[in-house]
Amino acid sequence: MYINSCKIKVRYVETDKMGIVHHSNYYIWFEVGRTEFINATGISYSQIEMENLMLPVVESSCKYIEGAKYEDELTIETYISELTPARIVFSYNVIRNQDKKILAKGSTTHAFISNDFKVLNLKKKKPDLWEKFLSLYSG
Template identity: 70%
Template sequence: MYLNETKIKVRYVETDKMGIVHHSNYYAWFEVGRGEFIASIGMTYSDMEKEGIMLPLVESYCKYIEGAKYEDELIIQTWVKDMNGAKIVFNYNVVREKDKKIIAKGSTTHPFVNNDFKIINIKKKKPEMWQKLRNCVL
């Protein structure tokens, strides 16, 4: 299994009145981690779109364990939990860098769709793209 790590620093705008990161920001961080994961295996999400493949979000989950705070340095760990020809499931850990504590964990599920938003079998339609992604699961 391949694990990508993306570092981010909490910005003031991401916090609420209590000084804690607002829960909605974790999903934006998952997106950053997912994009960096795809880039790290030799393609970009925009490359995928140029080839007529998109990954709409159809399911998401986040368990908040401890709140992140302003200027916390975080690591977004991203890996592929499951994949078949029609969908891919990414998992994420949000790790506070200073103490290596997992402060949140989550997942997102994405079907492979074409420009008409029809689910496709990426294994058959784009075997090279399938193989790059598949290599990360094994």
């Protein structure tokens, strides 16, 4: 299984009055992790879209274990936790670098659809991309 790690530093704007990162920012970090994951495979999301393929989020979740704080240095780990010809699930760990503590765990489920919003069978319609994702997933 391939796990992509990207680093971020908590900005002041991401915190609330209590000095803790607002919960909505974790989903932004998940998108950063997912984008970095896809880029690390040698393709970009814009290239995927140019091939008449989109990956809308159809479900998301996050378990908050401990709040990140201003200037915490974090690592976002991203990996494929489920893969079918019609959908892909990315999972995420948000880790504080200082003590390696997992602060949050989450996932986003994406459908494979065409530009006209019809569900695609990625294995049949885009076999090269299917093989790329399959090689990164340990299932």
